[in-house]
Amino acid sequence: MPRHLLEIDDLSRDELVSVLDLARQPYVPKALAGLGVALLFEKPSARTRNSMEMAVFQLGGHPVTIRPDEIGLGTRESVEDVTRTLQCYHGVIAARVFEHTKLERMVAVADVPIINLLSDAGHPMQALADLLTAVELYGGIDALSSRKIAYVGDGNNVCRSLALAAGMLGMQVAVATPETFTMPADDVARLRAVGIEPVVTTDAAEAVEGADIVYTDAWYSMGQEAEADERRPVFRPYQVNAELLAATGVADVAFLHCLPAHRGDEVSDDVLDGPHSRVWQQAENRMHAARGLLAWIIGAS
Ligand code: CP
Ligand code: NVA
Secondary structure, three states: OOOOEOOHHHOOHHHHHHHHHHHHOOOOOOOOOOOEEEEEEOOOOOHHHHHHHHHHHHOOOEEEEEOHHHHOEOOOEOHHHHHHHHOOOOOEEEEEOOOHHHHHHHHHHOOOOEEEOOOOOOOHHHHHHHHHHHHHHHOOOHHHHHOEEEEEOOOOHHHHHHHHHHHHOOOEEEEEOOHHHOOOHHHHHHHHHOOOOOEEEOOHHHHHOOOOEEEEOOOOOOOOHHHHHHHHHHHHHHOEOHHHHHOOOOOOOEEEEOOOOOEOOOEOHHHHOOOOEOHHHHHHHHHHHHHHHHHHHHHOO
């Protein structure tokens, strides 16, 4: 049976640790030798496409990126038939989709690993890079259990995967969102199922108190651009700025953002470009984390 990664808790805690270890080790340049990796995108991407392509290249495989207009997942051809076709040529299929159910439909007919490159439900490849960055910042996986991460903003795909990953490694997790954009109750239940009791609040200052990492993401995700003007006033109290970072009371607090950032919305320029920001280290880690995940996922196929 192939391994798949649709959400971070598809990995056990030990498997998550193994992936992060693989991401930090010198890599085997032949791990994907002779294999193609299909990278299918229904939405734009800078980091995910480039980090995945380079990770595949570094492991000796061949990435084939498929742009949103090329395959028509579920329009030109059914999700299942696209999957059956791509696995004739590729050892791994990875996809960025609007509806998470498309990934589940791929898994149902796949005999190669399926990787979620972002869906409406989650962004596990991002969470791997986020945790890798935390491991680097604090000197190892074991060091994370004494650390707190606070996510402030929209209770979205990035928020969910991050909270799961951080909680699985023993971090204290706090999430502050507006009332109407909170993580759904079943997401909180999913956190509890892996032993995580997050602080869920509408108060950004409460969430960040004592936080070693403050994290945010766009107030409106890809596909929600038409809601931007309506959302901005609701989210304004959740902007990560110098005042909110100061509210942590943690002198060396780190700021993370999955990017792309909407400067002046969810984050101020002085924070994004300032001394607490680790966003470029985090962006680089997308490639190392992707390599770790690919090496792990191919291991059992
Ligand atoms: N963080 C992230 O997934 O960026 P892209 O949308 O540019 O891939
Ligand atoms: N939440 C954002 C993340 C982008 C990497 C989106 O889904 O568009």
